[in-house]
Amino acid sequence: xxxxxxxxxxxxxxxxxxxxxxxxxxxxxxxxxxxxxxxxxxxxxxxxxxxxxxxxxxxxxxxxxxxxxxxxxxxxxxxxxxxxxxxxxxxxxxxxxxxxxxxxxxxxxxxxxxxxxxxxxxxxxxxxxxxxxxxxxxxxxxxxxxxxxxxxxxxxxxxxxxxxxxxxxxxxxxxxxxxxxxxxxxxxxxxxxxxxxxxxxxxxxxxxxxxxxxxxxxxxxxxxxxxxxxxxxxxxxxxxxxxxxxxxxxxxxxxxxxxxxxxxxxxxxxxxxxxxxxxxxxxxxxxxxxxxxxxxxxxxxxxxxxxxxxxxxxxxxxxxxxxxxxxxxxxxxxxxxxxxxxxxxxxxxxxxxxxxxxxxxxxxxxxxxxxxxxxxxxxxxxxxxxxxxxxxxxxxxxxxxxxxxxx
Numbered sequence: 001x002x003x004x005x006x007x008x009x010x011x012x013x014x015x016x017x018x019x020x021x022x023x024x025x026x027x028x029x030x031x032x033x034x035x036x037x038x039x040x041x042x043x044x045x046x047x048x049x050x051x052x053x054x055x056x057x058x059x060x061x062x063x064x065x066x067x068x069x070x071x072x073x074x075x076x077x078x079x080x081x082x083x084x085x086x087x088x089x090x091x092x093x094x095x096x097x098x099x100x101x102x103x104x105x106x107x108x109x110x111x112x113x114x115x116x117x118x119x120x121x122x123x124x125x126x127x128x129x130x131x132x133x134x135x136x137x138x139x140x141x142x143x144x145x146x147x148x149x150x151x152x153x154x155x156x157x158x159x160x161x162x163x164x165x166x167x168x169x170x171x172x173x174x175x176x177x178x179x180x181x182x183x184x185x186x187x188x189x190x191x192x193x194x195x196x197x198x199x200x201x202x203x204x205x206x207x208x209x210x211x212x213x214x215x216x217x218x219x220x221x222x223x224x225x226x227x228x229x230x231x232x233x234x235x236x237x238x239x240x241x242x243x244x245x246x247x248x249x250x251x252x253x254x255x256x257x258x259x260x261x262x263x264x265x266x267x268x269x270x271x272x273x274x275x276x277x278x279x280x281x282x283x284x285x286x287x288x289x290x291x292x293x294x295x296x297x298x299x300x301x302x303x304x305x306x307x308x309x310x311x312x313x314x315x316x317x318x319x320x321x322x323x324x325x326x327x328x329x330x331x332x333x334x335x336x337x338x339x340x341x342x343x344x345x346x347x348x349x350x351x352x353x354x355x356x357x358x359x360x361x362x363x364x365x366x367x368x369x370x371x372x373x374x375x376x377x378x379x380x381x382x383x384x385x386x387x388x389x390x391x392x393x394x395x396x397x398x399x400x401x402x403x404x405x406x407x
Contacts, residue, residue: 001165008040009169016176019184026184027063027071033177034065042166043158046127049181050092051150054189056196091116091132092151102133102171106161122155129161130154131170135178150181199264201278202340205330213338216330222277222287222370223327223342223350224263226254226294226320229311229358231271238307246305247271253297254318261290266341272354276342279324284373287322291364291398294320298363314363321354322366349393352386356395364398371396 015036019029030049037044050062058075065071076084087093094116095103105119108128114120119130136149154170156162162170194203228234228250235243251273255265258275263286267274277283277290295314302308302317311317325346331338349367357365360381371378378396385392 001168004041005165005169008037008042009172011040012036012173013176016173016180020180020182023183023187024180026181026188027073029180029184030063030065031071034067038067042169043156043162044154044170045157046122046153046155048153049150049177051181051185052148053192055192086118089117091118091130091153095132095134095151102131104132104167105130108159108161126157127155128158129156131162131167133171133174135174135181137178137182150178150185152177198340199266200259201264202266206340211331211338213331213333213335216328216332218326219276219329220279220324220326221329221342222279222283222322222324223346224258224273224275224277224287224290224320224322225350225354226273226318227354228271229315229317229319234307246307249301249305250298250318253301254294254320257290257293257297261286261293263287263290267339274341274347276327276329284324284370287370288374288377288398291320291322294318295363315357315361318363319354319357320364321350321357322364322370323350323353324367324369325349345389349386349389352389353393353395356384356386357397360395360397362397366396366398368394368396 012033015032016029018024019032024032026049030047034044034047037047045067047065048062050060052060053075057077059078059080060076062074062076063071064074091103091105095101105114105116106128107114107119107123107130114123122130130153132151132153134149134151152174154162156166191203191207194207198206228247231247234246238246250271251268255268255273255275258273259265261277263275263277263283265273265275277287298314298318302311302314308317323346325344327342327344327346329340329342331340332343333339353365353367357363362381365381366378371380377399379399381395381397383392383394
């Protein structure tokens with residue numbers, strides 16, 4: 001192997017090591033690697049890396065790089081992974097199922113038909129050589145063991161394809177590329193899991209180092225709480241297997257709009273949703289927008305489930321309560337099992353307010369501090385005493401469209 005190529009390999013290995021140590025996003029690592037390959041004399045004209053994800057929405061992720069277009073990232077949903085014809089007839093599946101760690105196909109001067117349809121497309125684009133490898137992470141990569149490695153394909157336009165020395169160089173570099181990919185993947189997985197199970201802002205705080213029990217901060221926020229009416233009866237009547245899809249549809253109709261409006265969903269408490277909207281970022285307006293959107297979705301939810309057909313209005317389906325106040329936002333629990341949540345009198349008051357919404361037979365109830373931010377949107381329902389709250393509370397119900405009537 002020529003000294004110039006050896007130096008190129010060493011520079012690429014150093015770049016990949018520094019990328020891993022610096023937790024460089026994988027897209028930037030792939031782009032930098034591809035550019036440095038070409039600068040160092042390696043005829044890599046197309047580079048793709050793919051891996052399985054531990055993600056509730058997506059099953060796999062690929063990053064494609066070409067010198068002309070740069071990087072293109074693509075996520076595949078779990079539903080797209082089932083009987084996908086492009087995947088079924090691809091060299092990616094073939095190398096995953098093969099006992100061999102690589103597959104190579106010449107794309108120019110070949111007499112036999114291409115055994116993978118995509119290779120014909122690559123040949124028509126002027127590519128001459130295709131080389132795909134798998135790099136396992138401590139266990140043999142396979143379809144049965146998701147997330148244990150990466151697939152990497154290198155494609156060349158060089159006359160005659162890759163040289164033997166280039167193939168040797170790529171075989172050596174694939175391990176360092178796999179290490180850089182693994183580091184980036186684990187950072188991404190950590191962030192995804194934290195956001196999924198903790199919520200956006202809580203995940204940022206925990207990943208930023210706020211991990212000690214009792215560690216938190218006082219914030220001003222809208223506390224948003226909603227509850228599915230008659231859930232115990234529904235569960236008993238439907239059975240757990242049928243009830244769970246209905247419950248998830250309820251959460252999509254309520255927590256979904258909250259998240260879309262910038263709120264932080266802190267917890268699912270049985271059939272209830274606890275969320276906050278920090279008031280410093282126009283939280284009351286965002287909370288009201290989320291509530292309006294949730295009511296629209298809940299009307300669709302009510303009509304979509306026959307078991308709810310006898311419920312005439314949304315007051316029979318849901319109770320939503322809101323109040324503003326100062327809460328402590330941080331870690332509570334025991335050292336072995338912490339929860340990042342909010343505590344304070346306002347949280348307790350909102351829970352009692354939601355119970356009052358049921359007694360008043362209205363779908364939405366809020367305090368004066370919320371209603372004052374949108375005076376034309378609310379109807380005063382008078383002063384009421386709430387269990388566990390020292391002072392009587394003036395409560396307001398949201399004006400609703402006829403479709404969302406409270407009776």
